[in-house]
Amino acid sequence: MYLKRLELYGFKSFADRTRLEFGPGITAIVGPNGSGKSNLVDAVRWVLGEQSARQLRGSKMEDVIFAGTATRKGVGLAEVVLVLDNEDGRLPIDYTEVTVARRVDRAGGSDYLLNGQRVRLRDVQELLYDTAIGREAYSVVGQGKIDEILSARDEDRRGLLEEAAGITRFKVRKKEALRRLEDAEHRLLRLGDILRELEDRLDGLTEQARRAHLYRQWRDELVDLEARMVTAQAVQAQRRLAEHARRLEAVRQQVAGARRRLEEAEAARDGLRAQARHQEQQVEAAQAALAEAERALEAVRTRLAVLDERAAQLASREQELGRRAEELAAQRQAGAAGAEEAARRHQALLAELEAARQAEQEARAAVAEAGAAVARAEGALAAAREAHLEALQELSRLRNEQQARQREQAQAAQRAERLRQRLEGLEAEARRLAEEEAGVEAELERLAAAAAEAARREEVARRALEAAQAEARAAGREAQQLRQQAGEASSRLRVLEEMEREHEGFFAGVRAVLAGRDGGDPAYREVIGAVAELIQVEPRLERAVEVALGPALQHLITRTAAGAEAAIEALKRARAGRATFLPLDTIRPSAPADADRQLDRQPGAVAWGIDAVRFDPVLRPALANLLGRILIAEDLPAARRLAAASGYRYRIVTLEGDVIHPGGAMTGGHDSRRQESAGLLARRRQVEALRQRVQQLAGALAQVEDRRRRAEDAAARAAADLEAARQQRQQGAVSRARLEQQRQAAAQQRQRLERTMADVQDELEELAVPARDGDGLAPEQVEAAEARAREAAAAVAAAETALQQARARRDQVTGDLVRATARVEGLTREGRLLAEQLERARQEARRLELDEDRRREEAAQLAREQAEVAAQRQRLQAAVAEGEARVAACRQALAEARDARARLAARLDAVEGESVAARAELDRLSDELRRLEVEAARLESERDRLVARLAEDFGVQEVPDEPPAGWQEGERRVAELRRRMAALGEVNLAAVEEHERVCQRYAFLERQYRDLQQAREALRAVLAEMDREMERIFRVTYERLRAEFRQVFRELFGGGHADLILGEGDALEAGVQVVAQPPGKKLQHLSLLSGGERALTAIALLLALIRVKPTPFCLLDEIDAALDDRNVDRFARYLRRFTGTQFIVITHQKGTMAAADTLYGVTMPESGVSRVVSVRLAEVAAAGEGEGRGAVPGAAGSEREARRPPGAEDQAGGTAAGRGEAGRGRSPAGAARQEAMEAAGD
Template sequence: MYLKQVELFGFKSFADKTVLEFGPGIAAVVGPNGCGKSNLVDAVRWALGEQSVKALRGSRMEEIIFSGSETRKPLNYAEVSLTFANASPQLNIDFDEVTVSRRIYRSGESEYYLNKSLCRLKDITELFLDTGIGKELYSVVGQGRVEEIISSKPEDRREIFEEAAGILKYKLRKKEAQRRLEETRENLVRVEDLIFELQGQVEPLQEQAEIARRYRQLKQEADRLEKQLLTYRINSSRQELEKVEKALVAATEAISSFLHEGSRREEQIQELRRKQQQLMEEREKTEQQRSAVFHQLEKLEGELRVLQERESRFKEQLQENGRRVRQLEESAGRLSLAREQLQRELRDREEAAREEQKAVEGLQAGLERFENDRLLVEVEAQQERLLQVSARQEAVETSFKELSQQLERLESRRAALEKEAAELREQLAETEGRRRELQRELASAREEVEAAARAKEKAEQERAAREEELSRLSSQEQQWREEWQGVKAKLQLLREQEAGLSGYYRGVKEVLQARSSLKGIRGTVADVLAVEERYLRAVEAALGGALQYIITDTEQDARQAIDYLKKGRRGWATFLPLDTIHLSSPALDRFPEWRKTEGVIGRASELVKVEPAYRKIVDYLLGSIIICQDLESASRAARAIKYSCRVISLEGDVISPGGAIRGGSLPSRSAALPLGRRKEIEALEQEEERLNKRGLALGEQLAKARASLAGAERQLQLAGEELAKHQERAGDLQRALEGVAREEAFVGENREKNEAARAALEDEEAELVRRRQDLEQQRQDCRRERELILQELESKRDLYQQGLARKQELERELREAAVRLNSCQEQKSSLQEKIKQLDQERLRMEEEQQECRRAAQKIDEELLALAKNRDQANEKLEQQRQEAAAVMATLEAQKRELSILTAELNDLEEQERRWRSRLSRTEKRERQLALDQARLKAELEYRRQRYDELFGDSALLELEPDFDAGECERQMGILKEEMESLGEVNLGAIDELQRLQDRIGFLQEQQEDLKKGELSLHEVLAEIDREMEHHFMETFKVIEKNFQEVFQELFDGGQVFLKLSDPENLLESGIEIIAQPPGKKLQNISLLSTGEKVLTALALIFAILRYKPAPFYLLDEIESSLDDANLTRFTNYIEALSKETQFILITHRKRTMEAAHVLYGVTMPESGVSRLVSLKPKEKAS
C-alpha cells in the first residue's frame, strides 16, 4: 500500500484544485520559503482527522479555508482527498483504491467521506488502526514533530510506541468498557431506588383494590344504562348533522369552484414569473455578451490607434533619416570640394618649396664661412623653432575649428531629441491623466456596482423575509382557525349542556325546567356560588351532590315542588327553603385553635362569594368545613378539632368526622359538574373573545404581508435592472482603461528609445568637448612657446646687427629664403594633415549614411508590417462592429419583450389581488357554515368519544322503539348516588397492584443481571490491561534493539538506550532516551546538539519503521539542521528504505532533491495563492 494521490481545493493557500500524483519510492516537494509547502503536510494531517487547530498552525478551524487575496474572493469551503493504493490489501476494505476525503464549510460544519460516501471520523480512525497512518502518528513528521519527540515529556513520548504496538485499539476498547461499567453502576443504583420506592406503594393499593371491586359492580349497571342513553343521543345528533352537511355541500362546491379559478390564475402568474425570470436571465447573458463584444471592440480600436501612432512615428523617423542623409551627402560634397582645393594648394606649396630650397642652397653657399659663428647658429636655430611652432599652431587652430563645427551639429541633433522628448512627456502626462481619471471613474463605478449588488441582495433578503412572514402568518391563521373552531364548538356544546341541564339529576332537571309554572324556585346552589379557580376542586369535594340542591323562597314552595315530582314520577330532589334554613353553632367554634394550625386556609364558607340573600345557605352547607393546603396540614387541622368536622385539602382529599380519609389521584375536573361547567364556559367565552381579536389582527397582518411581498418583488426587479446598468458602465470603463494602458506602454517605450539616443549623443558630445579642451591646451602651449622664441630672438637681435655689414644682406636674404621655405613646408604639412582629417570625416559620414540607410530600410519593413496589421485590424474591427450591432438589436428586443411581459404580470397580479379580496369575503361566509358543521361534529364527536371511552369501539345498541330516556336517567341517578356514597374510588387499583408486583419482580431480575454485568466488565478491564502490558513490553524491547542498530548506522558508531521512567506501571510509564554519539559521553537526548537530536529522533522513527513499517512517510524539512555528512547518511538510509516504503519529503537541501525520483515545485506567482509545478527529470538534475 502507498499514498497514490493528494488532491486539494481551497485549503489554505491552495485556492485552485491541485493534484499531486505519487508512486513508490521517493518524492520531493521544493520551493522558496513562504510559498505554502508545509500546507501540504497540514492538508494530509487534516484529512486523516486532525482536530487540533494549533497543530494546523491556526487559531480557528475556519482559517484553513482560502481567505482570498487582492485579486481573488474567499472560498466557502475547503476539501482534501487522499487516495491510497490498496492492492495488498493492508486496509480492511475490499477496494484496490481507497479515497479518504474531508470537507469543511465556513459555518464550521465538517464532513468525512470514504470512497465518496459520507462517513464518520470514527470510521476513518478505525480504518487506519495498526497501519502506522494517523493524525498523531509517526507517518507524518515535521521539524516541530521531531522537536516534540526530542523535548516532550517521557509520558507523552510513549504514544509512538503505543501506536507501533497496536495499543490504541486496546485503549479504545478499555475506554468503552469503562463507559459501560459506569453506565451499569448508574443503572444498578436507579433499579435499587425504583424497587425501594415501588415496595412502599403495595400496601395502600391493596385497600383501594377492595373498594374498587364493589364499585365495579355498581358501575357495570350504570354503564349499561348510560350506553343506552348515549346511543339515543348519538343517533339524534347524527340525524341533525346530516341535515347541516347537506346544506353545506352547495357552499363547499361553490368555494371549491372559486378556488379552482384562483389556482388557475396563480398558475398563470407563476408561469409569467418563470418566463420573466428566464427572460431576465437571457437578458443578463446578452448583457454579458454585449460587454464582451464591446470589450473586444474597444481592444481592437486601441490596437488600431497604437498601430497608427507607431506608423506615424516610423514615418517621422524615416523623414528625419532622409534629412540626415541629405545633410551628410551635402557635407560629403563640401568635404570633397575642400579636399580638391587642398590638393591643389598642396601641389603649389610643393613647387614653391622646391624653388625656395634652391634659393636657400645658393645663399648657404655664400655664407659658408660664417657657419662657425655661434651667434648665427643660435639665431638660426631659434628661427627654425619659431617656424615649427607657427606651423603646429596653425594645425591646432584648424582642428579646433573643425571640432567646434562638429559640436554645433551635435547640438542641433540634441535639440531635435529634446523636442521629441518634450512631446513624449506631454503624451505620457496626457495618457497618465486619462488613466487616473478612468481609474477614478472605474472605482466609482465599481462602488456603484457593489452598492447596487448590496441593494439587490437586500431586496432578495427583504422578499425572502416577506415570503417567510406571509407563510408564518398563513400558518398562524390556519392554526387560529382550527383553535377558534374548536373553542367555538366546545363552547356551543357546553352552552347546550347548560341549557339542557346536562349532568343534573332527573328530579332537579324536572323542577328547573318547570320553574316557570312552579312558585318560588330560585335555582340550584351551583347557580348562586362564585368560587376562585384554586378553591374549585376543594369546594366541589365539600359540596358534592349538594351543588344540585334547589333553593326556594319558602318551605311551602319546596313542598309544592316535591308534590310535582311525585305526581309525575319525575325523580327526586333536595330543597333549601330560605325561610327555614338556619345554622346552629358550628362545632368549629368549640376549637378556635384550628385557625392557628399551619397550612389552614380558612372556613369553606369564607372562601366563596355569594349574594347576601344566600349567605345562610352557604353557611349551612360549608360553615362546618375547613379548607387546607394539603393532606398533611388537613390531618393537623382534623386533630386540632378532634375529628368533629370535615377537613378538605385543595386537591380534594377529605377527612370525614370520625377520622375516615378519602383521597388519591382524581381525574381532571369534569365539565359535567354544574359548578365546573360554568367556570369552563366563562373561560371559553374569554378565550373566544381573545381569539376573535386575534383573528381580526391576523387578517390585517396578512393583508399587509401580501402588499409588502408585492412591493418587495417590485423593488427586487428594480434593483436587478440598476445592477445590470452599473455593471455595463463598469465594463465600458475597464475596457477604456486597458486601451489607455496599452497607449501609455507604447509612449513609454518610445520615451526609453529617445532617452537612449540622448545618452549616446551626450557621450559623443562629451568626447568631442574633451578633444576640444585638449586642442585649447595645445593652442595655449603654442602661443606661449612662440612668444618665448620671439623674446629670445629680440634679445639677440642687437648683437647680431653688430656683425659684418656685408654679411647682413646675405643673412637677410637667406633668412627670407629660409622663412619662405619653412613656410612652404609647414603649409605643405598643414595641408596634408587637413586632407587626412577630411578623409577621416568623410569616412565617418559615409558610415553614418550607411547606418541611416539601414535604419530607413528597417523602418520601411516595419511600415509594411504595420500596414498589413492595420488592414487586418480594420477587418476585425468592422466584423466586431457588426457583431456589436447584432447584440444591441437582440438586447433591445429582449428589453421590449420583458416590458410587455412585466405589464402582463402586473395586470394578472392586480386581478389576483381583487380575487383574494373576493375570496376573503367568500371564506368569511363559508366559515360560519363550517362553524355550524364543526359544532355538530364536535357534539357528535364528544358523545361518540364519550361512548368509546366508556364502552370501547363497540357498535351502537339497537334501542327498543318505546325507549324512555327519562326513566333511564332516573335509574342512573339512583346508581350514581349509591356509587357516591362509596367516596373516591381508585378503579385502577386492582390492575395497578398487579402491574406493581410484576414491575417489582422484573426490576429484581434486572438487578441481578446488572450485578453480573458489573462483575463481567471488571474481568474484561483486567484482561485488556494484561494484553496492553504484554504488547507494549514486547514492542518496547524490539524497538529498543532496532533503535540501537539504526543509531549506530546513522552515527557510524555510538550507543543509545530506551529507559522506562516507571517500570512498575507499564500502562502509564514514560520513555526516556539516553544516547552516546561517537566521541561523547552517555547523556539524555535533551543535552545533545541540535543535529544530534534530529538524527537521534530520525533513528527512533526508522527503528519503529523496522518493527512495523508504515505505508508512507511524509517528512517536512526534518533534515534541515543536519550537516553534509549526516545528510548524506540520512539520504542513503532513505534510499535503501524506499525500495519497500514510500517517502514524500518537503526539503530545501540539494542532496535530498538528488535522491528523489519525482520532484514537485511549489511557487507563489500570485500573492497568497500557491501553485504546483511538476519538474521533469532533466530539470531536477539541473
C-alpha cells in the first residue's frame, strides 16, 4: 500500500484544482519560502481528521478555505482527496484503490467521504487503525514535530511507541469498555437503591394486604345489607312519584285554559297593531309628499335666481366687448405707423453695409502682404542663428579639449596623494589587527573559565529538576486518587438526587401528585409535600420512625381539605393511582393521656414519636395525628416494660424496629433483605452527607492540585535554569568558535593588507613618470574660431531687426482688418434687428385683425344667450306658482292622517291592558307548573338513582312493589360493620395487588442486578486481559525499537550510542526517556545536545519507528532543516534504504533533493495562489543527453493549465543539453536536480 494521489481544491493557497501523483521511492517537494509547500502537509493532516484549527495554522476551520487575493475572488468550499493504493489488501476493505476525502464550506458544513460515500470521522479512523497512518501518527511529520519529539514529556513521547506497537485500537476499546463499566456501576448503584426501597415497601405492604382482606370481607356483607335498604328506598320513591304526577296533571289543565285566554287577547291586539302600522304608513307617505313638493318648489326658485345672475353677467360682458373694440382700433393705427418707419431705416442700413464690406476686403489684402514679409525675415534670422551656433560649437570644442588636458595633469597629482594616504591607513590597520589578535587570545581564556562554571550550574539545575518532577508525580498520583474518590461520591450523589427528583420509592399516586405539584399543576397547588420529605430524623432514630410511620411516610400534607379534594379528583381524572391526604385545617392531632405524658422519662424510653422528629411548626397537627401516640424505646425488653406501664394503650417501637401494638400484639425479628440506610429518611440524610463529602474532596483536591502546580512551577523554573545553563554553555562554545574564526579572519585580513600595500606602492611608482604634454593646441585656432563667432552674432542681430520691422507692419494692417470686420458685423446685426422688428409689426397687425373677428363673433353669441335667458325666466316664474299650490294640498292631507293615527292608538292601549292581565295569570300558573315539574324530576331522579344503584351496585334490574322484609333491622348491622371498618384505620385496598406487583418487580430487578454484576465482572476480566496483552505487545515493541534506535543512531552519527529508557511503574503509563551519546561525547539527555545533534537524534528515532513498524508512506516537512551538509547526505542515503516505504519530503537541502526519484516544485506566480510543477528524474536520465531543449516528462500541477507556466522548466528541471550543461559533463538528471536545488535556494 502507498499514497497514490493527492488532490486539492480551494484549500488554503491552492485555489485551483491541483493534483499530485506519487509513486514508490522518494518524492521531494521544493520551492521558495511562502510558496505553500507546508499547505500540502496541512492538507494531508486535515483529510485524516485533524480537528484543531490551530494545528493547521489558523484560528478557525473556515480559514482552510481559499479566501481570495487582490485579483481573485475566494471560493466557497475546500476539498482534499487522498487516494491510497490497496493492492496488497492491507486496509480491511474490498477495494484495490481507497479514496478518503474531506470537504468543508463557509456555511459550516463538513463531510467525510470514503470511496465517494459519506461516512463519519470514526469510520475513517477505524479503517486506518494499525497502519501508522493518521493525524497523530508518525506517517506525517510536520514542521515542529521534531522539536515536539525532543521536548515532549516522557509520558507524552510514549504515544509514538504505542502507535508503532499497534495498541491504539486496544486503547480505544479499553476506553469504550471503561465507559461501559462505569455505566454498569452507575446502574448497579441505582438498582441497589431501588431494591432497598422496594424492600421497605414490602414490609408495609404485607400488613396492609392483611387488613385489606378483612376490609373486603366486611365490605361485601355491607354491600348486601345496603342493597336491601336501597330497594326499600326505591319502592318508597316510586310511590311518592305517582302521587306527585296526579297533582301535576291538574295544574297543566289550568295552564291550558289561561293560555287560550291569552291567545284571544293577543289576536285582538295584533289586529289593531296592523291597522296602526297601516295608518302610520299613510302619515309617512303624506310627510314624504309634502317634503317632495317643498324640495321641488325650492329647486325652481334656485334655478330662477341662477338665471337672474346669468342675465347680469351677460350685460356686463356686452359692455366689456364695446371697450375692447375701441382698444383694437387704436392698436391697429399705431402698428401701421411703426412698420412704415422700420422699412425706411432698413433700406438706409443696407447701403451703409455694402461700403463697410468693400473696406474689409482691402484690409485683408494688406494683411496677407505683411505676413509674407514676416516669413521672409524669419527665414533669414534662422539661417543666421544656425551659422552662429556652428561657430560657437567649434569654439567650445577647442576650449574643452584644452581644459581636458589640464584636468588630466591635476587628477594624476590627486591620485598620487590619495594612494600615499591609503598606504598610511593600511599600515595603521595592520597595527590594529595585531592588537585585536592579542585581545581575542585573552577572551578565549576567559570563555574557557566561564564554560566550566556553566557546566557546574547545569548539574545543579538538573538535580533540582529531578526533585521537582518527583514531587509533581507524587502530587499527581494523590490527585488522581482524590479525583477517583470524588467521582465515586458524585456518582452516588447523582443517583440519589435523581431518585429524589423522580420520587423513587413512593406509591404511584403519591408520585403523580408530587410530580404535578413540581410541574405547577393547579389541582395540586395546596399540596405541601409527603411526610418523608417534611421531617428530619437523627440517624439512630431513622429505623424506629420509619417502622412507626410505615406507609404513612408517603401520606401527603395539604393546607386545606378543599385542596385534598381537588388533588383526589385530579388523580381520578388521570387514573394515576391513590394517595392519602392530611389536610391541616381538618386533621385532629393525637396525644397521650395526661397521666402518661411522663412515660418518655422512664428507663429505656427514648422519646415520644412527635418529639423524635424535626419539622415546621405549621405541620404539627398532621404529624401529631401520626406520631402523637407512638413511643420509641431503646430495645424490646424496655418496650415491654413501657407497654405494661401504659396498659397497652400505645404503640411502642424500638430502635431496631420491633413493635408492640396497642392491646399487646408484638412484631419483630430479623429482616435479611434490609440493608443500612435503605429508607426514604436515610436517603435524604445520605444526600446531605454525600454533598459534604464531595465538597471536602473538592477542597482536598484543590490543595493537592495547588501543591502539584507549585511542584510543576518549581520544575519549570528548574528546567528554565537548566536550559539557561545549557544555553550559556552552548553560547560559550559558539563564542569560542566565533572568536577562533575571528582570530583566523584577522590573520587572513592582515595578509590581504600586506598584498594591498605592495600594490599601492607599485601604482605610486607608475604615477611618478612625467605626464603627457598638454600644450599641443595652437592659440591661433581658438582666436580664429572666436572671430567667426562674432561675425555670425552680428548677422543674427541684423536679421532680428528686420524681423521686428516686418512684424510691426503686420500688426498695423491686422488692426485695420479687425476694425473693418467689426464694422461689418455691427451693421449686419443692426440690419438683422430691423428686419425682425418689421416682421413683428406685420405679425401684430395680423393678430389685431383676428382679435377683431373673434370680438364680433362673441358679440353675436352674447345676443343669442340674452334672448334664451329671458325665455327661461318666464317659464320658471310659472313653475313657482304651480309648486306653491301643490305644497298647500300636501299639508292638508298630512293633518288628516295624523288624526286617524291618534284614534287607533287609544283603542290599542285598551286591548294591550287585557293582554297583560292574561299574561300575568298564565305566568303564575306556569311557575307553579315548573315548580311541580322540577319536584317531579327530582323525585324521578331520586327513583332513577336508586334504581340505577340497584342495577349497578347490586345487580337488581326490577324494583318490587313492596320493600324487602326486615330491611329496618339491617341498619343496626350496617352501623356495626362501619364501626369495624373504621377501626381498621387507613386501608389501602390496592395493597394486595400492589404487594403482588412489587414482589414481581423486586424479583425482576433482582435478576437484573445479578446480570449487571456478572457483566461488570466480565468487563473487568476483559480489561485485565486487554491490559496484559497491551503490556506484552508494548514491551516487545519497546525492545525492538531500542535495538533499532541504537543501530540507526550509530549509522547516522558514524558511531556513538543512544538508548530509550522506560520509566518506573506501570508499563502502560510510564514515560519514555531518550538519551544519546554522539561520538566523542558523554551519554546525556537530549536537552543537552546541540541543535543539529538533537534533530539528527529525533530523525534516528523516527526512522527506527519506521523500521519496527513500516508505514505505507511518510510525509516529512523540512525535518532536515537543522542538519549540515554532511548529515543531510547521511540522512538522504539512509532514506534510500527503505524500499518498502514511500517518502514525500519537503526540503530546502540540496542533498535531500539529490536522493529524490521525483521532484515537485511549488511556486506562487500569482500572489497568494500556489502552483505545482513536477519532474520524474529517472525519465529525464533515460531521455539521454543532447536531445535538445524540449518539454520535461511529468504531470502539470494545475488542471486549469494545458501547459506548464512560463519558467516551469527552470524551476522543476529540464534537459541538460538544452541549457548547455552536457558540454560540462553533467547528466540530464543531474542537471534537472541541480536546477531544482538552485530554485529552492532562491
